[in-house]
Amino acid sequence: xxxxxxxxxxxxxxxxxxxxxxxxxxxxxxxxxxxxxxxxxxxxxxxxxxxxxxxxxxxxxxxxxxxxxxxxxxxxxxxxxxxxxxxxxxxxxxxxxxxxxxxxxxxxxxxxxxxxxxxxxxxxxxxxxxxxxxxxxxxxxxxxxxxxxxxxxxxxxxxxxxxxxxxxxxxxxxxxxxxxxxxxxxxxxxxxxxxxxxxxxxxxxxxxxxxxxxxxxxxxxxxxxxxxxxxxxxxxxxxxxxxxxxxxxxxxxxxxxxxxxxxxxxxxxxxxxxxxxxxxxxxxxxxxxxxxxxxxxxxxxxxxxxxxxxxxxxxxxxxxxxxxxxxxxxxxxxxxxxxxxxxxxxxxxxxxxxxxxxxxxxxxxxxxxxxxxxxxxxxxxxxxxxxxxxxxxxxxxxxxxxxxxxxxxxxxxxxxxxxxxxxxxxxxxxxxxxxxxxxxxxxxxxxxxxxxxxxxxxxxxxxxxxxxxxxxxxxxxxxxxxxxxxxxxxxxxx
Amino acid sequence: xxxxxxxxxxxxxxxxxxxxxxxxxxxxxxxxxxxxxxxxxxxxxxxxxxxxxxxxxxxxxxxxxxxxxxxxxxxxxxxxxxxxxxxxxxxxxxxxxxxxxxxxxxxxxxxxxxxxxxxxxxxxxxxxxxxxxxxxxxxxxxxxxxxxxxxxxxxxxxxxxxxxxxxxxxxxxxxxxxxxxxxxxxxxxxxxxxxxxxxxxxxxxxxxxxxxxxxxxxxxxxxxxxxxxxxxxxxxxxxxxxxxxxxxxxxxxxxxxxxxxxxxxxxxxxxxxxxxxxxxxxxxxxxxxxxxxxxxxxxxxxxxxxxxxxxxxxxxxxxxxxxxxxxxxxxxxxxxxxxxxxxxxxxxxxxxxxxxxxxxxxxxxxxxxxxxxxxxxxxxxxxxxxxxxxxxxxxxxxxxxxxxxxxxxxxxxxxxxxxxxxxxxxxxxxxxxxxxxxxxxxxxxxxxxxxxxxxxxxxxxxxxxxxxxxxxxxxxx
Numbered sequence: 012x013x014x015x016x017x018x019x020x021x022x023x024x025x026x027x028x029x030x031x032x033x034x035x036x037x038x039x040x041x042x043x044x045x046x047x048x049x050x051x052x053x054x055x056x057x058x059x060x061x062x063x064x065x066x067x068x069x070x071x072x073x074x075x076x077x078x079x080x081x082x083x084x085x086x087x088x089x090x091x092x093x094x095x096x097x098x099x100x101x102x103x104x105x106x107x108x109x110x111x112x113x114x115x116x117x118x119x120x121x122x123x124x125x126x127x128x129x130x131x132x133x134x135x136x137x138x139x140x141x142x143x144x145x146x147x148x149x150x151x152x153x154x155x156x157x158x159x160x161x162x163x164x165x166x167x168x169x170x171x172x173x174x175x176x177x178x179x180x181x182x183x184x185x186x187x188x189x190x191x192x193x194x195x196x197x198x199x200x201x202x203x204x205x206x207x208x209x210x211x212x213x214x215x216x217x218x219x220x221x222x223x224x225x226x227x228x229x230x231x232x233x234x235x236x237x238x239x240x241x242x243x244x245x246x247x248x249x250x251x252x253x254x255x256x257x258x259x260x261x262x263x264x265x266x267x268x269x270x271x272x273x274x275x276x277x278x279x280x281x282x283x284x285x286x287x288x289x290x291x292x293x294x295x296x297x298x299x300x301x302x303x304x305x306x307x308x309x310x311x312x313x314x315x316x317x318x319x320x321x322x323x324x325x326x327x328x329x330x331x332x333x334x335x336x337x338x339x340x341x342x343x344x345x346x347x348x349x350x351x352x353x354x355x356x357x358x359x360x361x362x363x364x365x366x367x368x369x370x371x372x373x374x375x376x377x378x379x380x381x382x383x384x385x386x387x388x389x390x391x392x393x394x395x396x397x398x399x400x401x402x403x404x405x406x407x408x409x410x411x412x413x414x415x416x417x418x419x420x421x422x423x424x425x426x427x428x429x430x431x432x433x434x435x436x437x438x439x440x441x442x443x444x445x446x447x448x449x450x451x452x453x454x455x456x457x458x459x460x461x462x463x464x465x466x467x468x469x470x471x472x473x474x475x476x477x478x479x480x481x482x483x484x485x486x487x488x489x490x491x492x493x494x495x496x497x498x499x500x501x502x503x504x505x
Numbered sequence: 506x507x508x509x510x511x512x513x514x515x516x517x518x519x520x521x522x523x524x525x526x527x528x529x530x531x532x533x534x535x536x537x538x539x540x541x542x543x544x545x546x547x548x549x550x551x552x553x554x555x556x557x558x559x560x561x562x563x564x565x566x567x568x569x570x571x572x573x574x575x576x577x578x579x580x581x582x583x584x585x586x587x588x589x590x591x592x593x594x595x596x597x598x599x600x601x602x603x604x605x606x607x608x609x610x611x612x613x614x615x616x617x618x619x620x621x622x623x624x625x626x627x628x629x630x631x632x633x634x635x636x637x638x639x640x641x642x643x644x645x646x647x648x649x650x651x652x653x654x655x656x657x658x659x660x661x662x663x664x665x666x667x668x669x670x671x672x673x674x675x676x677x678x679x680x681x682x683x684x685x686x687x688x689x690x691x692x693x694x695x696x697x698x699x700x701x702x703x704x705x706x707x708x709x710x711x712x713x714x715x716x717x718x719x720x721x722x723x724x725x726x727x728x729x730x731x732x733x734x735x736x737x738x739x740x741x742x743x744x745x746x747x748x749x750x751x752x753x754x755x756x757x758x759x760x761x762x763x764x765x766x767x768x769x770x771x772x773x774x775x776x777x778x779x780x781x782x783x784x785x786x787x788x789x790x791x792x793x794x795x796x797x798x799x800x801x802x803x804x805x806x807x808x809x810x811x812x813x814x815x816x817x818x819x820x821x822x823x824x825x826x827x828x829x830x831x832x833x834x835x836x837x838x839x840x841x842x843x844x845x846x847x848x849x850x851x852x853x854x855x856x857x858x859x860x861x862x863x864x865x866x867x868x869x870x871x872x873x874x875x876x877x878x879x880x881x882x883x884x885x886x887x888x889x890x891x892x893x894x895x896x897x898x899x900x901x902x903x904x905x906x907x908x909x910x911x912x913x914x915x916x917x918x919x920x921x922x923x924x925x926x927x928x929x930x931x932x933x934x935x936x937x938x939x940x941x942x943x944x945x946x947x948x949x950x951x952x953x954x955x956x957x958x959x960x961x962x963x964x965x966x967x968x969x970x971x972x973x974x975x976x977x978x979x980x981x982x
Binding site for chain 1: 550551556558559586595596598649778779780784785786
């Protein structure tokens with residue numbers, strides 16, 4: 012077995028057990044990056060290798076001395092490029108941030124470093140996390156490691172592709188409307204969007220501040236739990252951060268499905284859902300039922316209002332969040348312009364891509380005087396209703412199960428031509444963001460074409476432990492989900 | 506034909522910089538005068554990913570001002586983003602309060618020639634200040650200093666209850682005194698820690714409806730405010746008399762030209778696209794928090810002035826002067842207690858103190874001498890150990906650097922002669938040397954007494970206590 016096929020926890024165990032050195036782990040993952048990166052393009056920026064090896068040696072020393080004992084010590088990982096890393100370029104996949112090197116570290120990244128994680132680099136993403144394919148990145152698209160003619164999903168496509176391609180043992184992503192769960196589903200990896208407020212947003216470049224959450228992407232549930240244990244926790248620098256007592260205990264969540272009440276919303280299985288995806292998701296539910304869970308269908312309602320409400324709220328916040336990118340202080344400034352307003356206009360026109368401009372315009376419109384009540388306030392009311400509908404559901408169920416995306420990964424270029432259809436692809440994921448719920452996506456099968464399919468589990472706020480328990484129970488039956496074999500595997504499948 | 510009479514209607518928006526140690530949403534210092542961009546961090550420089558964290562001290566100061574102005578304090582208040590592009594504003598939005606401001610429905614009373622008048626306060630809200638733009642004409646570029654970015658402000662919005670410049674200034678003075686009493690701000694118009702925008706309209710006398718208003722900005726002194734109000738009133742009336750209408754617009758006052766100029770009209774008024782800031786959860790203010798802030802409120806000027814008249818028997822004028830600064834009032838009360846002579850303390854703190862403040866160009870809030878020293882000085886003078894001239898000298902030293910008056914007069918040999926035999930000798934000598942004036946006095950010409958006093962004082966090298974000399978001289982005559 013290749014080193015890069017190991018899970019993060021297994022690698023950590025072997026490093027602590029002196030079976031592997033931190034250097035060896037780093038060498039293996041760098042080799043994988045060198046081999047795959049030109050085709051996959053999971054990263055925007057890679058860390059300097061000399062510095063990485065120096066850090067690997069420092070971590071090794073700390074492990075040897077016994078001052079670094081955590082399960083992720085010495086594990087190389089990647090961070091999505093909307094999470095600020097001190098001294099390392101952070102672009103959000105946008106031209107407008109070109110040249111921006113943060114003078115400070117995001118809390119989540121700082122917590123990883125403290126745990127002895129090696130930060131390999133910054134992963135590709137849809138520009139400002141706006142998109143579902145990682146194709147809106149200024150730096151070009153990331154390819155799906157399972158089929159390079161397909162997208163990895165988005166916006167955390169780089170993070171999910173890096174994990175799937177063995178270019179990182181795990182990665183941090185961010186999820187505003189499904190940006191961890193949908194690409195996890197497309198790439199055959201496991202990802203969780205935690206309860207809003209669980210992971211500090213300090214240093215996460217905001218898209219929709221009331222919906223954004225950082226979360227882990229990894230090979231399996233146990234890895235996700237271990238990473239969440241490290242990055243979760245109250246942060247006085249984020250006023251929306253929540254004090255909760257369970258971070259630190261997720262790794263030890265045992266597999267347990269017995270007695271769990273699982274609800275499947277009828278609304279999630281209707282028109283627009285690919286039959287192959289539907290079958291795989293229902294098979295996963297069945298597997299949980301066989302392990303003692305009670306599975307029941309129910310009607311969630313309001314699902315068709317979730318997409319418009321999500322786009323109104325996220326775009327409204329984005330229109331204001333992205334105002335600071337103006338060419339004055341950092342990042343891109345147009346070469347030629349006249350006067351202050353000319354500088355703003357030229358810099359922003361050239362610095363932002365069309366999807367970002369579309370959402371800034373939409374967001375500015377719904378906040379403008381005369382439309383605020385009709386759109387923004389109405390969307391907030393829908394958000395409150397959706398939250399209520401989930402509160403209601405969680406009186407009867409421990410978990411809600413469904414797909415993470417209507418279909419497996421589309422081909423490159425297929426989605427951008429029809430943004431509305433792309434927006435509708437978020438149908439199963441946005442509700443968790445609107446209601447602030449945790450949602451986990453893990454692989455549950457493949458299509459005939461050999462593309463991964465994910466199943467999504469959602470729980471009530473602060474009930475991540477239930478997600479981890481059920482997901483691990485399912486994994487025990489499912490077995491290790493394979494890594495993609497690229498073209499070779501495809502040929503074998505034929 | 507009789508010309509129509511017009512009434513002026515004025516409402517004020519007053520911005521006050523709060524005197525907190527750190528900024529409203531980060532830990533950076535608010536100290537004035539540091540080198541550009543040395544008091545900045547990722548938050549107040551608007552770096553991507555940085556998040557605001559509310560300074561609770563700002564909430565308490567805003568609450569204190571609200572309580573002092575008889576406002577209702579909202580149980581929930583919230584911050585909203587005001588979106589507009591300008592380089593002094595690093596995020597291109599200002600965090601302010603629109604939908605749920607912290608204070609509402611207050612009032613302040615002012616004195617007018619017609620008696621006391623209530624000016625209603627619509628609301629008080631919290632917000633962050635912007636940075637400062639510096640236009641470098643030499644190299645034709647603009648520079649920005651974010652040291653002021655994120656300094657806490659409150660905006661106090663009055664109802665249109667003011668009718669002329671005198672009322673406006675009385676209101677501003679009342680507000681300034683109140684805020685200074687709270688220690689919430691030094692409220693200096695020139696330095697920008699207090700800024701007033703004047704909303705003004707005119708209407709036919711007796712009319713109940715409001716005319717179209719203009720907003721006047723850049724008013725840096727009470728004088729500018731008075732001139733701007735007079736000028737704008739006249740401009741609007743002239744337009745109406747010419748049959749033109751007043752355009753709703755923002756105007757900028759130019760102090761050098763003594764005139765205002767249109768900045769922008771309603772048509773190109775900005776749409777600020779206000780919405781609740783998702784980075785800041787609502788602030789919940791419970792009864793207990795309000796009580797704690799209320800309990801710490803000082804006694805304010807009007808009550809203090811009244812009490813001084815009743816408790817110390819001071820004149821209305823002395824009481825007014827003493828209470829115009831909380832520092833001065835505290836000095837007075839402490840000195841009165843230590844010396845047991847409130848009127849004497851009041852005399853020093855109104856007369857000599859006022860004169861020196863004016864001479865030195867200082868404000869009463871900056872007084873730094875201790876009440877112990879002033880009480881000691883009063884004691885020295887009243888017991889006759891120093892004379893009035895010496896007391897003035899010692900006071901001036903104490904005023905400047907809190908020099909102990911006793912140490913000062915001792916060191917300079919200015920204590921009056923207490924040796925009665927020497928004094929008696931001097932009186933006897935003066936009488937013997939000037940038999941003429943002594944005789945005149947005995948014949949009832951009191952004028953001669955002054956001459957004899959002078960003679961004695963000269964002999965005593967001016968170190969005698971005049972009261973003592975007077976008694977002795979009268980006795981021996």
